[in-house]
Amino acid sequence: MITNMKNTIKLFYLVLVAALAAMQSAHAQLNDAGTDEQRLEHSQVKDSLALQGYDPVSYFQGTAAKGSADQKATYKGLEFQFVSEENRLEFEANPSKYDPAYGGWCGYMLFRGKRVKPNPENFIIHNGKLVLFFEGMFGDGQKLWFKAIDKVGEGPMIKQADDHWVAYLEK
Numbered sequence: 001m002i003t004n005m006k007n008t009i010k011l012f013y014l015v016l017v018a019a020l021a022a023m024q025s026a027h028a029q030l031n032d033a034g035t036d037e038q039r040l041e042h043s044q045v046k047d048s049l050a051l052q053g054y055d056p057v058s059y060f061q062g063t064a065a066k067g068s069a070d071q072k073a074t075y076k077g078l079e080f081q082f083v084s085e086e087n088r089l090e091f092e093a094n095p096s097k098y099d100p101a102y103g104g105w106c107g108y109m110l111f112r113g114k115r116v117k118p119n120p121e122n123f124i125i126h127n128g129k130l131v132l133f134f135e136g137m138f139g140d141g142q143k144l145w146f147k148a149i150d151k152v153g154e155g156p157m158i159k160q161a162d163d164h165w166v167a168y169l170e171k
Contacts (some may be wrong), residue, residue: 051067109134111161118134
């Protein structure tokens with residue numbers, strides 16, 4: 001009986017690991033959804049400026065830093081600004097890595113089916129993608145994101161946010 005239980009636990013663990021790997025891969029490929037025109041139309045941008053001028057590479061270095069108009073690059077119709085030439089070159093070498101999830105909209109609110117402008121300084125790197133969150137008098141999207149993960153599970157939550165983003169792109 002103990003052997004059967006151990007085998008069941010091992011099988012469950014393998015299925016769980018495979019499901020998480022598949023979810024991470026799907027989430028990482030999400031930014032390739034939609035045409036450049038759809039992404040530009042539905043991304044959280046002003047005059048094609050992504051991330052409200054914040055440097056996308058700086059997020060992966062652990063901080064949100066405002067970029068400079070002197071250091072910029074265009075990717076899929078969006079203009080990104082950088083704090084340094086080094087960051088710009090790093091972005092240009094692998095732009096899809098630094099492209100924010102959900103077009104730069106608040107990740108938690110996309111899960112809820114709404115597009116809400118984020119605070120560019122409220123962010124996490126989740127499954128290798130930059131996810132931004134609102135923050136203000138109605139709460140903190142990042143805290144709500146983690147509460148939702150605890151309540152509904154990471155897989156279903158990410159899938160729902162991803163599905164809402166794809167639906168916006170297809171409108």
